Amino acid sequence: MIELDDVVVGYGGRTLFDGMSMSLPQGSFHFLTGPSGAGKTTLLRMVSMELRPSSGRVRVLDEDVGRLDRDGIARMRRRIGVVHQDSRFIDHMTVAENVRLPATVAGQSEATADAHLAELLGWVGLGDQAAQHPPELSGGERQRAALARAVILSPDVVLADEPTGNVDWDMSLRILDLLIQLNRLGKTILCATHDLNLIRQAKSRVTSRVLRLKGGRVEQAGIDL
Numbered sequence: 001m002i003e004l005d006d007v008v009v010g011y012g013g014r015t016l017f018d019g020m021s022m023s024l025p026q027g028s029f030h031f032l033t034g035p036s037g038a039g040k041t042t043l044l045r046m047v048s049m050e051l052r053p054s055s056g057r058v059r060v061l062d063e064d065v066g067r068l069d070r071d072g073i074a075r076m077r078r079r080i081g082v083v084h085q086d087s088r089f090i091d092h093m094t095v096a097e098n099v100r101l102p103a104t105v106a107g108q109s110e111a112t113a114d115a116h117l118a119e120l121l122g123w124v125g126l127g128d129q130a131a132q133h134p135p136e137l138s139g140g141e142r143q144r145a146a147l148a149r150a151v152i153l154s155p156d157v158v159l160a161d162e163p164t165g166n167v168d169w170d171m172s173l174r175i176l177d178l179l180i181q182l183n184r185l186g187k188t189i190l191c192a193t194h195d196l197n198l199i200r201q202a203k204s205r206v207t208s209r210v211l212r213l214k215g216g217r218v219e220q221a222g223i224d225l
């Protein structure tokens, strides 16, 4: 479950959301749309606990994230996988090492992480690129590496910020397919995108809803996109 209740947030004295609320059930698949600058990334950053609202409440997986202590935040971060808009990697580490990094940071043994890693890289179609370095990857391969890294700890929630930005249509479909598979495993998906074709494509394959941000409000968009 992801719930924002009467959230106020902004930057440098400018309010972006002034008492915004929304509620997404566990296991749901939502797209987040809206004009550039509407606050899609900001909303995702509140859910991923990278940004604290100045007031209001953010609840994720039945926890009020504003009340978590440091350990609680660390624990919760493992349950939320994030694919950022411009995914950064550590360039001197291999693709496999980058994808494994969250598991290493979480204290998993190399053996435990590696058992899952090969399967995960195969799942995103990067089995052959495991030993390469991030600068050698194409845009679509980077996005898939970012998705693999986001889910290495088997999070319950996956947040994706324009995961198909700058990739061609075939690659977009491939990334969408991975998100749909994650949703079928019961994970809650929230995906910011400008790509209405992608949303249409998803709607024929998975039960998904569209949230539209506009003027600091979030509204459910109809299916007639």
Ligand SMILES: Nc1ncnc2c1ncn2[C@@H]1O[C@H](COP(=O)(O)OP(=O)(O)OP(=O)(O)O)[C@@H](O)[C@H]1O
Binding pocket: 011, 012, 016, 034, 035, 036, 037, 038, 039, 040, 041, 042, 043
């Ligand atoms: N760190 C920041 N400091 C100041 N202003 C910011 C910051 N991050 C975002 N903003 C501003 O807040 C507004 C919302 O930004 P946000 O990135 O959340 O929008 P978005 O809907 O994700 O946009 P896009 O579709 O272009 O990625 C924009 O006007 C942006 O300039």
